[in-house]
Amino acid sequence: MSESTLSAGHVRTPLALRFPSVLVFLAVLGLFTLGVTILSEGFGIGAISTSFVKTLGKTLCLCLVALAMDLVWGYCGILSLGHMAFFGLGGYAIGMWLMYERTRLIVVDSLAASELPPTAQEISDGIATQIFGVVGASEFPPVWAFAHSLPIQLAFVVLVPGLLALVFGWLAFRSRVTGVYLSILTQAMTLALSLYLFQNDSGLRGNNGLSGLQNLPGLDAVPQATVSVWFFWGSAFALGAGYVLCAWIVSGKFGSVIRAIRDDEARVRFLGYPVEAFKLFVFTLTAIIAGIAGALYYPQAGIINPTEIAPIASIYLAVWVAIGGRGRLYGAVIGAAFVSLLSTWFTGGQAPDINLGFYRIQWVDWWTVLLGLSFVLVTLFAPKGIGGLVDIIIDRTTPNRHGADLGPDQGALREREADK
Amino acid sequence: MSTLLEVSGVSVSFDGFKAINNLSFQIAERELRAVIGPNGAGKTTFMDIITGKTKPDEGRVNYGDKGVSLLSMSESRIAQAGVGRKFQRPTVFEDQSVADNLMMALKKARGPFSVLTFRPDEDDHAKIVELAEEIGLSGALHRKSGELSHGQKQWLEIGMLLAQEPRLLLVDEPAAGMTPTEREHTTDILREAARTRAVVVVEHDMEFVRRLDCKVTVLHEGSVLAEGSIDHVTQNEKVIDVYLGR
Amino acid sequence: MLNWVRLCVALICLAAPANAQNAEAPIQQVLQEHAEIIAKSSRQTIGPAIDALAASGLPEARLVLAKWQNKEMWQNEETGLFVYAEEVDRDTLRIFDFADSSEIGEVPDDDYDQLKPNSGIRGMIGAALVQFQLTDPDAKMRRQALAAIERDADASHLPALRKAAEAEEHPGLAARMDRLERLLTIRFEEDESTRIAAIESFRGDLGVDVRATLNPLLATRLETASELPDSADVARELDPGSDALSREAAYDLLVSEGINRPRISRADKRAALVANIEDGSVAGVQVATLDSESARDMAYAALAETGVVQPVATEAEVDAAIDSQVFFERYIGAPPEIALAAAAVLQSIENKVTVNQALDLGLDALSLASIYFLAAIGLAITFGVMGVINMAHGEFIMMGAYTGYVVQQIVPDYTLSIILALPLAFAITFGAGVAMERLVIRWLYHRPLETLLATFGISIALQQIAKNIFGTQARPLTSPDWLDGSLVFNDIVAISYIRIAIFVLALLFLAMFLLVMNRTRLGLEVRAVTQNPRMAASMGINPDRINMLTFGFGSGIAGIAGVAIGLYAKVTSEMGADYIVQSFMTVVVGGVGNIWGTLLGATLVGSVQKGIEWLNPSNTLAAQTYMILFIILFIQFRPRGIIALKGRAAEA
Incomplete structure (x- = not known):
């Protein structure tokens, strides 16, 4: 990593120069967005299907959450297995409004034909029955109190994951839970949350989740082909903005401090930095980014249910970032895009089966095995992930540090081990 | 000279083993002090207590003009209050450049938000160049600190401590693993530092301590065995017993 | 000619039983006394006949009742005497005398009427028969x-x-x-x-x-009166608007007692309004304005004034009516003294039930704790001794369970198959553990987060492989017959033998672990490597070998735990994932590096989970949620677990 705080001439340099990947990234993202728009059904020649535009849009959201994961794990050294939970919470927050508002329009529509004009209570009862009929309830649970208000639910996209991360992080960091303990604790948090949402009386429709999110209320006349491109633009913008934000954060002294925390937390403490506050800041900020990514993802996916929050999802997130290359922002983006698109390709049944004569390898079944094993291989043999290829291309020599590779939790730690 | 740090009646034990036993210690401002003692005398634990890493079972640790207690403060608060510590093994952030390491150590607001919005100005850059010269790393400012030699890392760490502008500097075995010329340089740096602040050097090596030419405190089994000039303590019967063994 | 013959036969037949049957026998007397109602066979009137038979004290009465109940009693049309009979063929009966059970002879059935008591009467007869059977x-x-x-x-x-x-x-x-x-x-x-x-x-x-x-x-009945009657059978007074009696229910009672006029539901009010829409208005109110309940109330009142609909009670009337009355429950199941005595005894029973439920809960918690202990002990070994996080530990449990399942497919005898499965599961998971240590883990020592990730990868792969081989549906692992059933202490406290077996197994593992660690050369070497690998190596211990064996040992125990858990729960490819988080919680809560800590951790986690389930019995999902929250909070107060290592060793 060459993000030096100092430049040769002691002059303040723009972010783009301090962090050259920003310009490259924004250019690539811009071209990609333009290309997809031109090829889309909604705004262009229709060379790629609407569902594929949605897949690409969703992939951009996954890249954004991977970016958050990279910031918290690759830079700050906190292996969080809970960021997909924040992602899901963002999705739930926006999904509640989408589902409420759309159901309300339908109910109002159907009641308009009745003999008497509907009362507010009748409308509310009608919506509640429509939404909660599947879990045998007909009243709004308290968590839906603000579902009618788009601004409030949008605020929740940020506030709910942010507050959860703040409270959880505060508890965890102040008791100095670190390393694998912290990972397992975050996994437990995720498990608790998903188990809670699986309950029918959680107020969020249990394992049915929220559905029909792809239909924007009041915009029934707009075809999905158009809506999908809108969301694609939104996702691309969010990813670009997220990238610039993350680059800005990691390029300055803050980036130095969090990387230092990753490598030797105790030493940073003796430098006088309140390590817990820094970790909490990064944890909460990345949870918020994850929440925003989720809020963009689920309207494209159309449905959200507690399975999406299960611990395994967060593990896959770690897999993406590890395969892409930790500790470099573009690595996270490459990893998430590469693995999730490949995963879509393999599990979608497009990949050709391999006939071994005695056994036929069907990728729908065996892709997960391949992914799991390749993850092991990457951890063992290519800790820098795909991003490591960039280093080779740039031909940047890495310093000889007791033969250790560069990477998170290896720098100073490795040195310590060598001295033992 | 007024007292900067006063440790009195401090004890700490790990699983029944008393690492520090009713230890009392004082250091004045701008004083250079060497602490020596055999292995297991409690030198590192003593530093851990002052810097907040270990909480003692009993005793008081007061610091500064107002004599605030350090016991209720976190490590980072203690560091911010002006207590700097150099570890036995050089611990610099190897993944980052020498300049970045020094920039992090520079005395500035430490909160996450001020750090986030911090951008170095001309003075900061100048200060870093100055520090680099002081520790002999001017030419290596933009090298990754992981590439430095062992001795250079020690100096970088001392440089980081100086950048913190502490009032009390705790240095754990600074000369370990250094060549004789490097040692000499280190002595100079420490004596220079003690002109403007209190410095406590923990060291094994009697020759190095002699060269520091300062008051010496001998620790043994967690408490002070003797205190005085180097000649005074080396003639002390008990000290000879402890060092030569019986 | 034919008629003549038939007459003769009939005469003979008639004569023979008449001679043979003792019409004077006491039992026949009793029957004859009630012949009419017996023949009528009506449930309303039959009572005295059955009672008379039961009360007669005659030993034959039981036979009569039994035959009667079985529809084997017949009555001679002519003499009216009762006999019992068995059908020889369609037209012929072999008849017997009730008095001495002697066979009278074979007769055509034309002269006899079968008594066919209906099921109600048969029940009454049965009740009477009971006293004989008693x-x-x-x-x-x-x-x-x-x-x-x-x-x-x-x-x-x-x-x-x-x-x-x-x-x-x-x-x-x-x-x-x-x-x-x-x-x-x-x-x-x-x-x-x-x-x-x-x-x-x-x-x-x-x-x-x-x-x-x-x-x-x-049993009580809700009643209402203007003031509380001073009578002993009033169970309690109810306050309208409380949990026991809603205001709606209270008012409904007043309406059903005819004290007040009814209220109208929103739907009915709406229907009434809709039915009376004329030219876009109801009783002069524009329909378009009827978009709130208060507007509809006013329109309905206006409608009521025109006499089209019944006036209904307003809210104020309802409140006044409820306030003017008292509501109480009256004992209707028994006289008050008896009801009170029953209530007191029931209370004493409830208290005892609570105590026993707590005992039962304790047993449940103990068995859950032993399951967690079994699941966690292997993890505690690899985590505590080697500092290696094995996320695939749950999949080793799963492998053990599937081993048990496969063995059962081959060896049909359940007892034998379990005995075979236990060592086999150990061997297979031991091998898998050693392979994993050699191939993956040993390259990642001192990089705990990367170990975590790599073992995650293995876990994902193993889970999917199991899914590909065994499918997604749950596979049964049947326990042998002698493990079926429960050890029952009383109606409330019981524990199934499987749970006892798992408990015993957990104790065995504890003993085995202590034995291996404290009494064998291997244990000594393991402890040495744990405390100081370099020193151990310089004393001739091969840390590589020790690490490999330790990891294999921990994995092997997971395999055996898998067989035990499979007996108790279903075997699925995801069963490991279900236990892994709890297992980690157990290790973390207990404190790393100490088997007693793991034991305490398992006990704590098991008890807390059961305790929460008890407080909220309907929902095990919620119980797990709250349990995890509890653990997160617990770690706040004891970050290093119940049994924490202190000092330098803890900082390594």
């Missing part, structure tokens, strides 16, 4: 009779039961009869003091039958 010399019959009464008791059983209880000599049966007699006394006795005495005798009895008998005595 005194039957065969203990088995008596037991059956008791069971019959327990199933469906009747007031008439009470005297018979009392008589039988006095004569009963078999101690077990006597106790059962006595208990049943007291239960029946509670239900059917007329004398209040006897009933109360019987009720009191059940103080603290845990039997479900007691509660089933007592509860109906406490």
Whole structure:
């Protein structure tokens, strides 16, 4: 990593120069967005299907959450297995409004034909029955109190994951839970949350989740082909903005401090930095980014249910970032895009089966095995992930540090081990 | 000279083993002090207590003009209050450049938000160049600190401590693993530092301590065995017993 | 000619039984006395006949009742005498005399009418028969009779039961009869003091039958009056608007008692308004304005004034009506003294039930704790001894369980297959563990987060491989017969033998672990490597070998735990994932590096989970959620677990 705080001439340099990947990234993202728009059904020649535009849009959201994961794990050294939970919470927050508002329009529509004009209570009862009929309830649970208000639910996209991360992080960091303990604790948090949402009386429709999110209320006349491109633009913008934000954060002294925390937390403490506050800041900020990514993802996916929050999802997130290359922002983006698109390709049944004569390898079944094993291989043999290829291309020599590779939790730690 | 740090009646034990036993210690401002003692005398634990890493079972640790207690403060608060510590093994952030390491150590607001919005100005850059010269790393400012030699890392760490502008500097075995010329340089740096602040050097090596030419405190089994000039303590019967063994 | 012959035969047949049958026999006398109602066979009138037979004290009465109940009693059309018979063929009967059970002969069935009591009458006959069965010399019959009464008791059983209880000599049966007699006394006795005495005798009895008998005595009915009647059978006064009585229910009672006029539901009001829409308005109110309840109320009131609809009570009227009345519950199940006595005894029973439920919960918690301990012990070894996080530990548990399943497919004998499966599961998971240590983990020592990730990868792959081989549906792992059933302490406290077996297995593992660690060369070397690998290596211990064996050992135990867990739960490819988080919680809560910590952790996690389930019994999902929250909070206060290592060792 060459993000030096100092430049040769002691002059303040723009972010783009301090962090050259920003310009490259924004250019690539811009071209990609333009290309997809031109090829889309909604705004262009229709060379790629609407569902594929949605897949690409969703992939951009996954890249954004991977970016958050990279910031918290690759830079700050906190292996969080809970960021997909924040992602899901963002999705739930926006999904509640989408589902409420759309159901309300339908109910109002159907009641308009009745003999008497509907009362507010009748409308509310009608919506509640429509939404909660599947879990045998007909009243709004308290968590839906603000579902009618788009601004409030949008605020929740940020506030709910942010507050959860703040409270959880505060508890965890102040008791100095670190390393694998912290990972397992975050996994437990995720498990608790998903188990809670699986309950029918959680107020969020249990394992049915929220559905029909792809239909924007009041915009029934707009075809999905158009809506999908809108969301694609939104996702691309969010990813670009997220990238610039993350680059800005990691390029300055803050980036130095969090990387230092990753490598030797105790030493940073003796430098006088309140390590817990820094970790909490990064944890909460990345949870918020994850929440925003989720809020963009689920309207494209159309449905959200507690399975999406299960611990395994967060593990896959770690897999993406590890395969892409930790500790470099573009690595996270490459990893998430590469693995999730490949995963879509393999599990979608497009990949050709391999006939071994005695056994036929069907990728729908065996892709997960391949992914799991390749993850092991990457951890063992290519800790820098795909991003490591960039280093080779740039031909940047890495310093000889007791033969250790560069990477998170290896720098100073490795040195310590060598001295033992 | 007024007292900067006063440790009195401090004890700490790990699983029944008393690492520090009713230890009392004082250091004045701008004083250079060497602490020596055999292995297991409690030198590192003593530093851990002052810097907040270990909480003692009993005793008081007061610091500064107002004599605030350090016991209720976190490590980072203690560091911010002006207590700097150099570890036995050089611990610099190897993944980052020498300049970045020094920039992090520079005395500035430490909160996450001020750090986030911090951008170095001309003075900061100048200060870093100055520090680099002081520790002999001017030419290596933009090298990754992981590439430095062992001795250079020690100096970088001392440089980081100086950048913190502490009032009390705790240095754990600074000369370990250094060549004789490097040692000499280190002595100079420490004596220079003690002109403007209190410095406590923990060291094994009697020759190095002699060269520091300062008051010496001998620790043994967690408490002070003797205190005085180097000649005074080396003639002390008990000290000879402890060092030569019986 | 033919007619003649038939007449002769008839005459002969008639003559023969008339001669053979003793019309004067006492039993026949009793029957003849009630011949008319017996023949009529109506449930309303048959009672006296059955009672007379039962009360006659004649030994033959039982035979009569039994045959009658079985529709084997016939009556001669001419003489009216009763016999019992078996059908020889369609037209011929072999008839017997009730008096001495002697065969009378074979006769054509034309002259006899079969008595066909309906099921109601058969039940009454059965009840009468019970008293004979209760005194039957065969203990088995008596037991059956008791069971019959327990199933469906009747007031008439009470005297018979009392008589039988006095004569009963078999101690077990006597106790059962006595208990049943007291239960029946509670239900059917007329004398209040006897009933109360019987009720009191059940103080603290845990039997479900007691509660089933007592509860109906406490039945109440909601009533209302202008003021509280000063009568003993008022159970309690209810406050409208409380949990026990909503204001709606209170008002509905007033309406049904005819005290107040009804309210109208929103839907009905709406329907009434809709029915009276004329030219876009209702009673002069524009339809378009009727978009709130208050507007609809006003429109309805206006409609009521025109007389089209019934006026209904307004909110104010409802409130006034409810406030002017008192509401109370009156005992209707029994007289008040008895109800109060029953309530007191039920309370004492409830208290005892609570204590016993707590005991039962304790047993449940213990068995859950032993399952967690089994699942966690292997993890505690690899985590505590080697500092290696093995996220694939859950999949080793799964492999063990599938090993058990496969062995059962090959060896059909369940006992033998379990005995085979345990060592085999150990061997397979030991091998898998060693392979994993050699291939992956040893390259990642001192990089804990990367170990975590790599083992995650293995976990994902293993899970999917199992899914590909065994499919997604749950596979059964059947326990041997001798593990079926439960050890029952009383009606509330019971524990299944499987859980006991798992508990024993957990204890065995603890003992084995302690033995290996403290008494063997391997244990010594493991401890040495744990504390200081370099020093151990310089003393001739090969840390590589020790690490490999330790990891294999921990994995092997996971395999055995898998067999045990498979017996208790279903075997699926995801079962490992279900246990992994709890297992980690167990290790973390207990404190790393100490087997007693793991034991305490398992006990704590198991008890807390069961405790939460007890507080919120409907929902195990919620229980798990709260359990995890509890652990997150617990770690706040003891970040290093219950048994924490201190000092330098803890910082390594």
